[in-house]
Structure formats: C-alpha cells, structure tokens
Amino acid sequence: MRHNRAFAITAWIALAAAAVTTLAALAVATTAVSVLSGRTELPHRISLIPGTDLLDLTYQPSWEVAAYIDVCPRIDLDVDPSELDCEYVQFHDLEEHMGGHVETPGDVRAVGVSFEGRMYFDAGPGWNPLIASLYGMTVLSLLIAAFLLAQLWLLLRAASQGDPFTDRVVRRLRIIGATLIAWEVAEPILWLFLSPKAWDYGLTTMSDVHGLELGSMEPGMELTPIAFGILLLLLAEVFKRGVRLEHEQRLTV
Amino acid sequence: MAIDVRLDHVLLDRKMTLTELSDRVGITLANLSILKTGKARAIRLSTLDAICRELDCQPGELLIHVPDESRHPRSSPR
Numbered sequence: 001m002r003h004n005r006a007f008a009i010t011a012w013i014a015l016a017a018a019a020v021t022t023l024a025a026l027a028v029a030t031t032a033v034s035v036l037s038g039r040t041e042l043p044h045r046i047s048l049i050p051g052t053d054l055l056d057l058t059y060q061p062s063w064e065v066a067a068y069i070d071v072c073p074r075i076d077l078d079v080d081p082s083e084l085d086c087e088y089v090q091f092h093d094l095e096e097h098m099g100g101h102v103e104t105p106g107d108v109r110a111v112g113v114s115f116e117g118r119m120y121f122d123a124g125p126g127w128n129p130l131i132a133s134l135y136g137m138t139v140l141s142l143l144i145a146a147f148l149l150a151q152l153w154l155l156l157r158a159a160s161q162g163d164p165f166t167d168r169v170v171r172r173l174r175i176i177g178a179t180l181i182a183w184e185v186a187e188p189i190l191w192l193f194l195s196p197k198a199w200d201y202g203l204t205t206m207s208d209v210h211g212l213e214l215g216s217m218e219p220g221m222e223l224t225p226i227a228f229g230i231l232l233l234l235l236a237e238v239f240k241r242g243v244r245l246e247h248e249q250r251l252t253v
Numbered sequence: 254m255a256i257d258v259r260l261d262h263v264l265l266d267r268k269m270t271l272t273e274l275s276d277r278v279g280i281t282l283a284n285l286s287i288l289k290t291g292k293a294r295a296i297r298l299s300t301l302d303a304i305c306r307e308l309d310c311q312p313g314e315l316l317i318h319v320p321d322e323s324r325h326p327r328s329s330p331r
Contacts, residue, residue: 251294253284 007160011153018149024057025142031059032135038126060120061134063196064215065203067115089113119214130201133194137187144183151176165242173239177232184225257317260289263308278303 027046034040046057072086081088091110123131155172196214205212275282287293301312
C-alpha cells in the first residue's frame with residue numbers, strides 16, 4: 001500500500017539519521033577523551049570515518065556571546081566617541097548628511113544595537129573542566145537527538161508494518177514527546193553547573209567591541225520544543241482513540 | 254455483553270461446519286470464529302443476512318438477549 005511504503009521510506013531515513021548522529025556522538029566523545037587525557041591537541045575537525053574526508057564534522061568548543069550598545073541620540077563630530085557611553089551609529093534614509101553637527105532624522109532612529117554570536121575556544125591538551133563540560137554536553141545532546149531519531153524510526157517502522165493505530169505507535173509518540181519536554185527543561189539546569197560562568201570564567205574586552213558578555217546558559221529553555229512535545233503527547237491520545245476504534249473495527253464481523 | 258450468539262447450535266442443527274459456512278458466505282474463518290466464541294463487538298446486517306440465508310434461519314435463532322441478572326444470578330444473602 002502506498003502509505004505503508006511512505007512510512008517505510010521515512011523509517012529508513014530516520015534510521016540513517018539516527019546512525020549518523022550516534023556516530024557523531026561517538027566521534028566527539030572519542031576526541032574528548034583523547035584531548036582531555038593529554039594525548040592530542042584540540043581539533044577543529046573530527047572525521048567520522050577515520051582516514052577519509054568523507055564524513056567530517058566541524059566541531060570546536062564554543063559559547064554564546066552577546067553585546068548590546070546604546071546608540072548616541074546625536075552625533076557630534078567635535079566629541080571623541082571613545083569618551084562617550086554610547087556609539088555613533090546613524091540609521092537614516094538614503095539622503096546624505098555632511099560635516100559639522102549631524103542630527104539623526106526624527107522619524108525613525110536607532111536607539112540600540114544587539115549582537116549575538118559565538119566565542120570559539122582553544123586549549124592545550126590535558127584535563128580542563130570547562131572543555132570537558134562543553135564536550136560532555138555536546139555528546140549528551142547528540143545522544144538525545146539519536147535517541148529521538150531511533151524512536152521515530154521505531155514508530156515509522158511499526159506504522160509501515162500494518163495499521164498505524166497500534167499501542168506501539170502510541171507508546172513511541174509518548175516517549176518522543178516526553179523526552180523533548182524533559183530535555184528542554186533539564187538542559188538549562190545542567191548548564192547552570194557546567195557553563196563558563198559556573199566554572200568562574202569571565203570576559204574582559206580591550207577592543208572596539210564594547211559590552212561583550214558571555215551567555216549565562218546555552219541555549220536556554222525554548223518554548224517551541226516544549227510546545228512540540230506537548231503536541232506529540234496530545235497526538236498520542238488521538239492515536240489511542242484510533243487504537244480503540246481499530247480494535248472495535250477488528251471485532252466487527 | 255448481554256447478547257449470546259448461538260451460531261454453534263444452529264450449525265449443529267444444520268449439520269454444517271464453520272469452515273463450510275465460511276466458504277459459503279465469504280467471511281473468513283477467523284471472523285466467524287470471533288462471532289461464534291462471543292468475542293465480536295458488532296455484526297453487520299449484511300453478515301447477518303448472509304449467514305441466515307445459508308443456514309435458513311432467523312436472526313432471532315442466532316442472537317439471544319440474555320439479561321445480566323440471568324447470566325450472573327445474585328447469591329441470596331444468608
């Protein structure tokens with residue numbers, strides 16, 4: 001049947017994705033053990049198939065950083081901008097403003113600029129708690145993703161082998177939904193103990209980049225995965241009803 | 254369920270096996286077995302029509318309503 005074939009094809013795709021994700025987790029874990037035990041330097045490229053360039057993973061421990069700058073309401077070219085607490089940023093239409101005192105247009109003006117990016121780390125070989133935390137959370141995230149993909153594979157395989165309204169499908173939906181919610185709640189809590197700030201690292205800049213700060217946790221609790229997890233739990237209840245209807249149908253002669 | 258299926262009685266009376274009935278009415282042996290053993294939750298009128306036609310019987314001979322108290326009589330208090 002066409003829908004069974006569709007389930008079977010997507011099941012194979014989910015299985016392949018789970019396998020690659022598991023492989024990536026093992027590669028990162030192996031690299032972490034090698035770096036933290038002092039055997040190798042911190043690599044920036046991990047080969048999933050050693051000795052080849054076929055499946056290379058670019059990974060470097062990093063952390064979220066952000067900066068916010070206040071925009072000066074008025075640009076005064078006679079004043080040295082380094083003496084101010086704000087930055088000269090002019091948001092204007094295409095009309096040029098030349099020389100002397102420059103007023104920013106009154107209709108729409110910039111009041112602040114927010115930057116988000118990542119700070120990449122390098123460290124010497126040997127034990128370092130921050131590098132170990134970053135590697136550990138990466139491996140854990142990859143293993144959770146692999147687990148979810150494996151559950152998706154089992155769900156699609158069960159659906160492809162017969163009617164999708166079975167107890168096995170209901171169970172897989174509940175597992176995936178609950179895991180998504182649990183991980184989204186647990187991850188920020190783990191970062192409270194494993195972030196650079198938790199290991200007493202800070203940031204000082206002596207450059208043109210003012211106000212740069214380390215993120216407190218990464219990536220922070222997001223509502224989208226939690227909402228998706230709740231949606232899957234609700235879908236499981238719908239499928240549960242389908243299981244009951246299927247059972248009734250099977251016992252209708 | 255309070256509906257008793259007396260298919261085995263009627264088959265015995267008509268001297269027919271379940272397999273023969275299955276071949277005649279075009280319903281699988283598994284489904285007829287579900288019906289005969291009382292596990293069925295519902296029966297289609299088309300199925301009832303086919304069985305009654307082959308067994309030359311009335312639906313009332315196949316399906317008997319047995320009130321719950323008759324199935325599980327209450328024990329009198331001592």
